[in-house]
Amino acid sequence: MSGQRLSYVCGAGTEPLWGVTVGEQLHHLATVWPEGLALVDCQQGRRWTWSELDQQVDALAAAYLELGLEPGDRVAIWMMNRSEWALAMFAAARIGMVSVNVNPGARKAELERSLNRVQARALIIQDQFKSSDYLKMVNELFPELASAGEGALRCEAVPSLERVIRVGSASTPGMINFSELLRAPNADTLERVRSLSALVDFDAPANIQFSNAMGGEPAGTTLTHHNIINNGLTVGRTLRLSEEDRVCIPVPLFHCFGLVMGNMACLTHGSAMIYPGEAFEPLDTLQAVQKEGCTALYGVPAMFKAMLDHEEFAGFDLSTLRTGIMAGAPCPPDTMDQVMNRMHMTEVTIGYGMTESSPISFMSDVDDAVEHRLSTVGTIRPHQEAKIIDSEGRIVPLGEVGELCVRGYNVMRGYWGDPDLTTRVVDTARWLHTGDLARLDEAGYCRIVGGVKDVIIRGGENIYPQEIEDYLRGHPRVRDAVVVGVPDERLGEVVCACMELQSGEETLTAQMLQDYCREQIAHFKIPRYVRFYASFPSSTGRALKFMLRDESLKDLGLRDPGGGH
Template sequence: MSTVAPAVPSYASGTSDVPLLGDTIGDNFDRTVAAFGDREALADCATGKRWTYTELAVDVDAVAFGLLGLGVGKGDRVGIWSPNCAEWTLVQYATAKIGAILVNINPSYRVHELKFVLNQAGIRTLVAAPSFKTSDYAGMIEEVRPECPALEDVILMGHEEWTALASAAVDAERLAEIGRTLTADDPINIQYTSGTTGFPKGATLSHHNILNNGFFVGELCNYTEADRICIPVPFYHCFGMVMGNLAATSHGSCMVIPAPAFDPEATLKAVADERCTSLYGVPTMFIAELSHPKFDDYDLSSLRTGIMAGSPCPVEVMKQVIDRMGMTEVSICYGMTETSPVSTQTRADDSVERRVSTVGRVGPHIEVKIVDPETGLTVPRGVPGEFCTRGYSVMLGYWEQPDKTAEAIDRARWMHTGDLAIMDSDGYLNITGRIKDMVIRGGENIYPREIEEFLYTHPDILDAQVIGVPDERYGEELMVWIRMREGAEPLTAEAVREFATGKLAHYKIPRYVHVVDEFPMTVTGKIRKVEMRAKSVELLGLEDAANIKHA
């Protein structure tokens, strides 16, 4: 009598001989300083300033004491609103040392988004750049300040208040005493993810979450104190502050900031001048660097590794990064803010085919499974389903939103990502789509509902449905289908942009506008966004972009 072998389930756990770190970010940082004090820790290319680990520790402690002097204590929320700069890094480690919770604020935010985050997180102290490009941060802060009762202190970088904060006298024994009151499981960071209900949710992360994720991402990149990591990705994302800064400081590596915001030539120059061994980016950044007219002018021979993540990675771009940039050990990572962020990663010893066509295998000390979204049961390998992950990396929850937390994390502590994935027989994963209709534009997670809610405030718009359409540069671009009120003139893309500019972050403003009488609907009355997307590809002639292969 023959029997059929049971199918292998889509489940994998990351084994490792290296144990999880059990310390706080401050203790881990101090350990690195003791081991590698004379080695370079931070280079800020825009200002020309650089720090050894010993010098960085002195400045971090001063900022920590400056915050204590303002009355900031354990559990208080300190906001940071700025492009990438050395001050951002100082505040990141200073808040960790005193147990304050750092709240990352997207530099693209405008007034209504800023006010929401300040109030939702109850930010007590805000450190901000006075301005950057077209953003008048100081002006926007003053505009919302009367409506933010928790906000006591605003520290503008480069102004007297920052100088005072950063030059505070340090009592080393008191700092050590505070350190002994902190635990690795304390919340230390809130990062806002675009909200499906119209407003962002604050993913709350602990020392244990982000220190270990940074450390193990760095382990899989084989980082040592000899590595120099070029970080053009934003610090307000996990990509910059965790995979970049914490991966570096947990290995004694050097953090290199090429520019305040992404600039392809500044990035290439930083790699060449600073002899970087690792380079980070979302696919759009690598595309911009590879296509830059001066690409061949820069010596990138120091590069060994790096990370491409943040949105689907085109296979051809990955191959060029290996061949033309010399990043033979480049890694693809997959994750989300709520998981600190990385859940899967390719390894340096994976075949090129694996590294250009999958998002890798489960990370150390993490579990992943693929489940049927309807039943919650684990599907066999080779069958698509929802990607779920569990382990040290799963956030504590959404800040003061237990209901939203319960929707995302089940009773067994599995984080339900909402992404559709497939696991092959060797445990490698591909991301095949999203259960919900989140759009990932150039590494930015955008929830259409938030933009739709905003567009409903336009007097001539009856209904608006936002979708993602394929884009060769950004992976996806935003398009809105609009139904106009009776008698109103059809809106153009320019008119929508004009209405949204200054109110929505630039990356949330739809590039394409299509005015219709009706939306395609199911028999039960649900709008068929899948059909809208297919029609839009045809309408806009985006077939080539739609056919680009991704991992």
């Protein structure tokens, strides 16, 4: 055997994994730490202890059962960061239902596809947020609501859907008010909640999030109780969280960043979940950190920069902060320096992962050297393995670049209803192929150097070019479309669409194409830049994509920061 070291690492676990469900862990905290602060919804003015949260979850789980929902059913959640989001997810998990995260930025067509993909039986929505009128979109998608009675809904667009639940005090025909579901349950139904909770297996599905490691149309990534509890446990152990900590969570709950690294890390350590607002706003977040005495803060680098640059930043006392996580994009050295010194986050960490790995696989430790936090994504976490392979599937020598693969308790159960796609991403040995190019050094630190896939990360949002390309190709004046990510100082990356026009077409404008997208795809997927070609260069596939991206950077006057995401 050669003495050459290969690019393989295994995280030694000195502390065991947990074999519990989400519901069991919540009830445990309500028993051992009943008066401990569990959740603060700053915008809604709500504060719950672990005992109060547990009781609310019991009430909602009972209401689910009284509506005819059963263990295994999928309940979709389409709302921003609110306390109702957490209740909806925890209640579903308690009785073995599966919560489904729908991006709040989705539009009708995307919502319809998501609900049908998982055969959702219930949908929980808020009324509106900024330009998103959820009630209007749902009523347009399901006109049957207008004449629906109190029984189960029957709708053509999503045949499986039977219940629509809305947040807010107003009433909407065909919908059930969320607040009405929180009334004290009767004894028989509550006993059924307890019985069903005891039957939930920690390997059962708990949550579905839409992602696709292959870079195509998002699929339903199915995560189990074991996946998300233990990944949250791992994150919390890395951050050294305890019941004395308060974690500020301005990142989206429909992402693993909010749900797992936020809520589940708190749930496994008794730390308080602090929601500063429905969506990230620098001022709201700074106010929440100061008012609640937060000790940890999460965000992508662009979010931290927005807080540091806010005109009122100097007026806030952030001295309670100790740690947190920056993820989703590389952190500029100046931002890291200011976060550690001006925001007092000397123990800030960097994380890497993907939805399919629940999400964290690599993470820096709180006492890692700053240079490692800037140039790498840390080391493999306990109870996980990683290897880097070449195009033939062989492990490459240490220090060489190849595709990063991970294996362990955190690998997803699979893509909901899509075993073929699952086997393309998770091989027979249970290695998850991330699609990212990486390099391991002798100390086990991992550097992400590029992407086998071409995901664009805009302010922490994963955008899949193929999905946008397929839509743009449907425009009658377009022959072909290639979507690439280009650098943006505030968001990290934004969408640039390169359009090959039909022969003789000369009147199509960027504004017209953006308007074409506006009502059909989420706002963050709409191209910031549009470039037109009479014909593309004579190349194909990734070579064409690289070529068009280079031309776009040059023509737009943008500088490539180098490296990957």
